[in-house]
Amino acid sequence: MKVAVVGATGLVGNVMLKVLEERNFPVDELLLVASERSVGKKIDFKGIPHEVISIPAAIEEKPDIALFSAGGGTSLEWAPKFAEIGTTVIDNSSAWRMDRSKKLIVPEINARELTKEDKIIANPNCSTIQMVMALAPLHNKYKIKRVVVSTYQSVSGTGVKAVEQLENEIVGKKGDMAYHYPIHKNAIPHCDVFEENGYTKEEMKLVRETQKILGDKTIAVTATAVRIPTAGGHSEAVNVEFENDFNLDEVRSILNNTDGVTIQDNLDVNVYPMPMYANGKDDVFVGRIRRDTSQPNSLNLWVVSDNLRKGAATNTVQIAEYLVNNNLV
Numbered sequence: 001m002k003v004a005v006v007g008a009t010g011l012v013g014n015v016m017l018k019v020l021e022e023r024n025f026p027v028d029e030l031l032l033v034a035s036e037r038s039v040g041k042k043i044d045f046k047g048i049p050h051e052v053i054s055i056p057a058a059i060e061e062k063p064d065i066a067l068f069s070a071g072g073g074t075s076l077e078w079a080p081k082f083a084e085i086g087t088t089v090i091d092n093s094s095a096w097r098m099d100r101s102k103k104l105i106v107p108e109i110n111a112r113e114l115t116k117e118d119k120i121i122a123n124p125n126c127s128t129i130q131m132v133m134a135l136a137p138l139h140n141k142y143k144i145k146r147v148v149v150s151t152y153q154s155v156s157g158t159g160v161k162a163v164e165q166l167e168n169e170i171v172g173k174k175g176d177m178a179y180h181y182p183i184h185k186n187a188i189p190h191c192d193v194f195e196e197n198g199y200t201k202e203e204m205k206l207v208r209e210t211q212k213i214l215g216d217k218t219i220a221v222t223a224t225a226v227r228i229p230t231a232g233g234h235s236e237a238v239n240v241e242f243e244n245d246f247n248l249d250e251v252r253s254i255l256n257n258t259d260g261v262t263i264q265d266n267l268d269v270n271v272y273p274m275p276m277y278a279n280g281k282d283d284v285f286v287g288r289i290r291r292d293t294s295q296p297n298s299l300n301l302w303v304v305s306d307n308l309r310k311g312a313a314t315n316t317v318q319i320a321e322y323l324v325n326n327n328l329v
Ligand SMILES: NC(=O)c1ccc[n+]([C@@H]2O[C@H](COP(=O)([O-])OP(=O)(O)OC[C@H]3O[C@@H](n4cnc5c(N)ncnc54)[C@H](OP(=O)(O)O)[C@@H]3O)[C@@H](O)[C@H]2O)c1
Pocket: 006, 007, 008, 009, 010, 011, 012, 013, 033, 034, 035, 036, 037, 038, 039, 055, 068, 069, 070, 071, 072, 074, 092, 093, 094, 124, 125, 126, 156, 157, 158, 159, 160, 161, 307, 308, 311, 312
């Protein structure tokens, strides 16, 4: 496989390289791609330095697969140009997720939808991926009616500049601001831009993408997304109302038997998911599993995952693995 990583100098791109290496993805030739600012920089892959090239230079190389994490504008402009020359693009931005002609894939849930004809495949938003990983198996069993989710999102979800803002603020150093407000010792209820309905785009991604991935437009979702001064992963308080009643032991057993989900839930010894445990891991961690005593058929969960891993890079590489293993590329 000739593989291009577009956005290789960014946070997601960096983890993408690690994940490709760790999972021993069959890379015969690797093209590291970023903006003109980074052309000529060297980045190591499997101990060998690779020079960063521009997008037009990467297109000339006709890669088999291009893993994109370089922002929505770059994807909108360049993903179709890669697709035209036969490259399969897996895109991390929000550019194509809600496009009806593009698939939105979490491999454990809906990779079977993929065909050879899919030349631009969308990777869902990080907050959505971890939530649907926990919800999909429960939806199959009890049918979800409504979800109320509040997120506590890591600064790494915004990119390199936001991580630098937090690091600068911790040591009292002046620098560029990725957010409108300080993030250190703060909680900002504003992730991505506001839409006309008063919700942020991040909140509406949780609504729209969940319905698309689970293939059920009747699922009602309402979200509040909050940025907090953590690195290492996003956390979510998820309240779910099902059509049918459930048994808590059965819920645990279903989650326990779901690939990519790990239960961390032992109150006697203070075990529950936290970003400090999720950091650097591929799984989605679920804990604080309890019945919502305020209304029938309802459940509360606390869901944590490394947004740069399962929320971005790992999910993308898993999609690429599925394509390769099923001769779809
Ligand atoms: N962070 C997350 O948890 C997360 C999760 C899911 C999806 N995503 C999505 O993944 C994308 C990247 O996120 P990130 O956190 O890695 O951001 P980041 O750290 O800011 O990195 C951005 C990357 O995009 C490249 N880039 C920017 N403009 C470009 C252009 N015009 N042409 C080519 N390359 C360009 C940058 O190259 P230079 O270094 O040369 O500027 C850099 O490699 C975004 O679309 C984001 O929404 C992020």
